[in-house]
Amino acid sequence: MKITVAGVNKEVKDGLTIGELIQQENVETPEYVTVSVNEEFVDGQDRNEKSLKDGDVVEFLYFMGGGSHGFNR
Amino acid sequence: MALTDKQIERYSRHIILKEIGVKGQKKLLNAKVLIIGAGGLGSPAALYLAAAGVGTIGIADADVVDLSNLQRQVIHTTANIGKAKVESAKEAMEAINPDVKVNVYQTFVDSTNIRELIREYDFILDGTDNFPAKFLVNDACVMEKKPFSHAGIIRFKGQLMTYVPGQGPCYRCVFKNPPPADAVPTCKQAGVVGAMGGVIGSLQAMEAIKYITGVGELLTGYLLTYDAIKQEFHKVKLPSNTHSCAVCGDNPTITELVDYAQPTCELKQKH
């Protein structure tokens, strides 16, 4: 089946779970990544069970720091 | 109040723009923007907002200029090493544009003072580098109903989103809670290309200018990510359902600000 991951079209095996996709994509710090499928958040505990469907649009949203540390230290 | 001839000349490239014109320039001159963090993101943002003629710019940072800052924090100079970052930033902004009133806050912004601090500003720019601070800025802006630009940079990547009360998800809608200390690398541990602050900090300044002048579409409901390795931008549409958010949702569970513990390595690490 075909899905879109971070804007890129990919051919993946049918029934792929979000957990499997996270492994396949080598997602950095997977336990702290926010996942959305078709503009809905998918909670961490649901990722291993939830299978993707043909045409799904998946986004990974990462924590990103940066800036100045002279604040609230 | 009419613009002076000097102002007409200084802001001529804004005035020429159909979307800004004299009206938009006056809005900028009457606007108040607070920049939290005078670092990699805050530096370019402050320079562009000062140049643009944002009438009042607040800048908050407790730190002093360090040699290791100068690779990316372009508002500071070698001569200002050891000087308070807010003073160094004020000097640079005033040198660019005497129209701008700069308010400096050389202080640790925390749960006890942030709400009062942001209250007098129209738009807030988050230029902090750590997650507890980012959640604090978010929660305070939600509580005070203030629009703000969130941004983060690391290595060759950057991202930003804009929160406007009632118009889309907040930072906490997307990221829920700060990660545990050291679970996610910060740019101090992982490094960052200096120009990344220029790219993302300038985009934050652009969001502020657009919000003030009412031009175009903001990054509300979107996270714009930038990957310098691939030289690609990607605009991610965020889920629009904010009902269950702990701070901006229908039944918020966070009604008081909290100071999350800071990552310990940030305290120990010394250059």
Add this chain to the structure above:
Amino acid sequence: MANNDIQADEELDITDKVCPNTFVKAKVVIEELDEGQILAIRMNDGEPVQNVPRSLKDDGHKILQINDNQDGTYTVYVEKVGD
């Protein structure tokens, strides 16, 4: 000029300005007018008269008439559109 039957609400001379300050000055003045008011702008031949009326038109205003003053300058009559 004899062929001028347009009554201007405001007059502006930008013959001492160069690009882009010709248009900038015109824009600053026209933004202060009310919708429907007419501004007469005196400008030099060449670049100003080629560009300023076009830029004002791009901003949505209406160019009513361009008079050749026969002294190397033109007077452009522009009606403010929008507020």
